[in-house]
Amino acid sequence: MNETIVIPTLDVEAIKQDFPILQRKVHGRALHYLDNAATSQKPRAVLETLDTYYREYNANVHRGVHTLSEEATARYEGARAKIARFVNARSPKEIIYTRNATEAINLVAYAWGLANLRPGVRVVSTEMEHHSNIVPWQLVTQQAGAGLSYVPFDEDGRLQLDALDRALEDGRTKLVAFTAASNVLGTINPVKEIVARIHAAGALCLVDAAQAVPHLPVDVQDWDCDFCVFSGHKMMGPTGIGVLYGRRALLEEMPPFMGGGDMIREVRLTGSKWNELPWKFEAGTPAIAEAIGLGAAVDYLTALGMERLRAHEVELVTQAWERLGEIPNLKRLGPPPPERSGLVAFAVDSIHPHDLAAILDQEGIAIRAGHHCAAPIHEKLGIAASARASFYIYNTPEEIDLLVAGIYRAKDIFAI
Numbered sequence: 001m002n003e004t005i006v007i008p009t010l011d012v013e014a015i016k017q018d019f020p021i022l023q024r025k026v027h028g029r030a031l032h033y034l035d036n037a038a039t040s041q042k043p044r045a046v047l048e049t050l051d052t053y054y055r056e057y058n059a060n061v062h063r064g065v066h067t068l069s070e071e072a073t074a075r076y077e078g079a080r081a082k083i084a085r086f087v088n089a090r091s092p093k094e095i096i097y098t099r100n101a102t103e104a105i106n107l108v109a110y111a112w113g114l115a116n117l118r119p120g121v122r123v124v125s126t127e128m129e130h131h132s133n134i135v136p137w138q139l140v141t142q143q144a145g146a147g148l149s150y151v152p153f154d155e156d157g158r159l160q161l162d163a164l165d166r167a168l169e170d171g172r173t174k175l176v177a178f179t180a181a182s183n184v185l186g187t188i189n190p191v192k193e194i195v196a197r198i199h200a201a202g203a204l205c206l207v208d209a210a211q212a213v214p215h216l217p218v219d220v221q222d223w224d225c226d227f228c229v230f231s232g233h234k235m236m237g238p239t240g241i242g243v244l245y246g247r248r249a250l251l252e253e254m255p256p257f258m259g260g261g262d263m264i265r266e267v268r269l270t271g272s273k274w275n276e277l278p279w280k281f282e283a284g285t286p287a288i289a290e291a292i293g294l295g296a297a298v299d300y301l302t303a304l305g306m307e308r309l310r311a312h313e314v315e316l317v318t319q320a321w322e323r324l325g326e327i328p329n330l331k332r333l334g335p336p337p338p339e340r341s342g343l344v345a346f347a348v349d350s351i352h353p354h355d356l357a358a359i360l361d362q363e364g365i366a367i368r369a370g371h372h373c374a375a376p377i378h379e380k381l382g383i384a385a386s387a388r389a390s391f392y393i394y395n396t397p398e399e400i401d402l403l404v405a406g407i408y409r410a411k412d413i414f415a416i
């Protein structure tokens with residue numbers, strides 16, 4: 001007998017009470033925050049964790065033998081263990097703190113890339129990447145004299161996997177860097193299948209999970225990926241803290257990215273020896289409060305349940321997709337739900353996205369407008385920019401009604 005699994009729905013009204021910022025007004029209107037793909041709001045649990053750190057045990061980590069330093073170190077390393085469990089890493093040693101997803105990609109591009117890339121080999125990225133998964137590879141492949149090519153996406157916004165296979169055929173591709181979920185198209189890529197193809201060709205992969213870890217259950221062992229990156233601020237954590245997950249054997253082999261305090265075991269004027277993982281990659285005083293704050297965000301997400309969170313976003317994005325589809329002269333970007341993440345980017349004929357965002361802002365509705373740091377996607381689609389509404393746990397179906405009404409009002413203003 002087939003059992004239907006019922007995922008309990010979220011109590012959104014109760015959740016909203018956890019986010020003090022949602023009580024504020026914008027232009028005299030209640031705030032409707034639909035820009036979560038850019039950054040998320042922070043629950044009280046995260047704000048209080050930051051406050052408590054500075055009020056009660058602010059100290060540097062790994063250094064002092066005094067109580068405050070021991071407390072700070074225990075919580076800083078405790079947060080790492082929580083993050084490791086959250087994405088199912090084998091060990092906290094595989095979790096490197098960085099400033100954000102961008103820095104995590106740069107870490108791999110420079111530390112792994114400069115040691116492994118040379119003329120005659122290539123890196124493969126895709127046409128649906130955020131600039132942060134394109135530019136570091138351009139910089140490093142240029143420096144190493146290696147090639148760089150891109151897997152295209154089709155008119156539905158799906159990666160053309162046959163093109164990936166072709167790029168893997170000649171054995172020259174050393175690493176494929178691709179996104180788990182596009183921040184413009186909303187496409188959720190079949191990560192496990194893509195990783196299997198990459199590994200079958202003897203290459204490594206880096207998964208940009210900046211739009212996946214905050215919104216979907218992610219299991220790096222199930223994906224079998226080599227590197228995976230994400231940002232704390234998009235998953236209710238503070239800014240200034242991000243994560244690189246790396247397979248331990250690869251991280252052990254890689255040289256450090258930056259040098260300085262904490263990442264060394266021994267320093268002589270004639271040379272130095274590196275600290276063990278994960279500290280080998282964490283030079284200087286780290287973002288201590290932010291890391292501990294990210295640990296609190298992980299606790300919050302874990303208590304909500306990622307399956308429930310995803311179910312809520314599927315409901316919202318399905319509704320948004322349908323309602324936006326009814327608006328004349330509005331083009332939605334990417335594939336239809338449920339195969340998409342909780343965001344919809346769109347373009348309205350004859351209204352610049354910045355004008356639309358400014359009109360919506362007057363009504364307290366925050367959306368993003370521009371190229372969303374993914375100019376090549378827009379270039380391929382033949383549009384300069386788009387508007388984007390992106391959802392999270394505190395958003396409601398009523399906010400989609402307000403968004404749609406706001407777009408109609410903008411059309412009235414522009415008389416189209």
Ligand SMILES: Cc1ncc(COP(=O)(O)O)c(C=O)c1O
Pocket residue numbers: 037038100101102103130132133179181182183208210211231373
């Ligand atoms: C898919 C994707 N990758 C990477 C990033 C970069 O994140 P950050 O700016 O936090 O480094 C973003 C941010 O929008 C993103 O959406």
